[in-house]
Amino acid sequence: xxxxxxxxxxxxxxxxxxxxxxxxxxxxxxxxxxxxxxxxxxxxxxxxxxxxxxxxxxxxxxxxxxxxxxxxxxxxxxxxxxxxxxxxxxxxxxxxxxxxxxxxxxxx
Amino acid sequence: xxxxxxxxxxxxxxxxxxxxxxxxxxxxxxxxxxxxxxxxxxxxxxxxxxxxxxxxxxxxxxxxxxxxxxxxxxxxxxxxxxxxxxxxxxxxxxxxxxxxxxxxxxxxxxxxxxxx
Numbered sequence: 001x002x003x004x005x006x007x008x009x010x011x012x013x014x015x016x017x018x019x020x021x022x023x024x025x026x027x028x029x030x031x032x033x034x035x036x037x038x039x040x041x042x043x044x045x046x047x048x049x050x051x052x053x054x055x056x057x058x059x060x061x062x063x064x065x066x067x068x069x070x071x072x073x074x075x076x077x078x079x080x081x082x083x084x085x086x087x088x089x090x091x092x093x094x095x096x097x098x099x100x101x102x103x104x105x106x107x108x
Numbered sequence: 109x110x111x112x113x114x115x116x117x118x119x120x121x122x123x124x125x126x127x128x129x130x131x132x133x134x135x136x137x138x139x140x141x142x143x144x145x146x147x148x149x150x151x152x153x154x155x156x157x158x159x160x161x162x163x164x165x166x167x168x169x170x171x172x173x174x175x176x177x178x179x180x181x182x183x184x185x186x187x188x189x190x191x192x193x194x195x196x197x198x199x200x201x202x203x204x205x206x207x208x209x210x211x212x213x214x215x216x217x218x219x220x221x222x223x224x
Contacts, residue, residue, distance in 0.1 A: 032210060043110075043199050043215035044151060087150060094164060095141065096213060098150025 004088045009103040012082075018075040020102050022088030025069040031092040033064060035073045037084040038101070044087065047073065078106045110134070112216035114200050120222045121190055128186045129219045133202030140183050141213060142175055143199040144168065151199050157183060158205060190223045197221075 005023040012018040024033065032051050036044040048055055048062045050071075055062045061074040075082055087101040111134040121127050133140045138159055143151035154173070155165045159180035169175075172190075177183040187194055197220050201213040 034212075036215075041197075041220075043112075043201075043217045045110075046212055046214060049210075049212065085150075094139070094156055094211075095153035095166070096143075096151070097153070100148075100150055 003097075004090055004099060006086075006088050006099065006102045008100070009105070011105050011107055012075075012078045014080060014106050014108050015077055018078040018082065018104060018106070020073040020075075020086050020088075020104065021070065022072070023070045024088070024090045027068050027090050028092065031090050033062065033068075033071050034089040034091060034096070035060070035062065036087045036089065036096075036098075037082075038087070039081075039084045044098075047086075078104075080106050080108065082106050110214040110216065112200055112202050112214055114198075114216040114219050116219060117217060118220050118222075120224065122224050123190060123192060125190055126186065126188045127190055127221065128184050129198055129200075129221075130182060130184050131200030131202075131216060132182045133200070134214060136204070137202035137214075138180070138205030139203045139211065139213075140177055141201040141203070142183070142185050143201065143215075145197040145199060145218070146195075151197075154185075187221075190221075192223050195221055195223045 034049040035047040038044045064071045085101040113132045141156040142154040145151040157177040172188045197218040199218045201215045203211045203213045
């Protein structure tokens with residue numbers, strides 16, 4: 001699976017959009033981009049995934065660049081409950097490689 | 109709540125003891141995965157099952173670890189002769205089992221193991 005690069009930490013003001021970047025320059029054609037998040041002491045929570053088109057669901061939007069070498073997860077109106085570690089994963093296999101993710105802190 | 113349940117949620121044991129964890133996946137899911145997460149790190153893959161068949165094992169799964177899924181439903185993960193280095197969160201996930209990379213995994217709450 002292709003490796004990903006994410007910032008170690010980010011802050012976001014409550015009510016503002018949180019934009020979490022991810023670089024995956026070695027992604028191959030059949031690999032998807034997945035995002036999970038993990039709130040302290042809980043299991044990872046699936047957020048969204050995509051192949052090459054932008055995706056939106058009730059939790060977030062995923063913007064994938066045309067060359068697929070990077071993506072951005074957007075939480076449109078961050079709340080305090082969105083404080084978590086966010087993992088960007090590129091996978092074409094049966095297991096997920098999580099890395100260390102981005103610790104997002106939503107500030108009141 | 110994803111529908112994946114794990115039991116127990118917490119386990120404290122003494123070094124050298126055996127422990128067993130249970131995972132109940134979402135009912136129609138054919139695949140079941142085990143991961144381990146140590147403090148400050150992301151989850152690491154251990155093994156996965158397609159129905160009752162164990163199809164892949166990580167090199168992290170030492171000889172002291174064994175996983176089973178006897179009837180293709182729930183799974184158990186046993187650690188024999190526990191060591192302090194086994195202290196971690198053990199996570200279970202399940203998925204429908206589509207081939208390819210659109211097979212989304214849903215995680216349970218985990219079992220936190222502390223080895224004294």
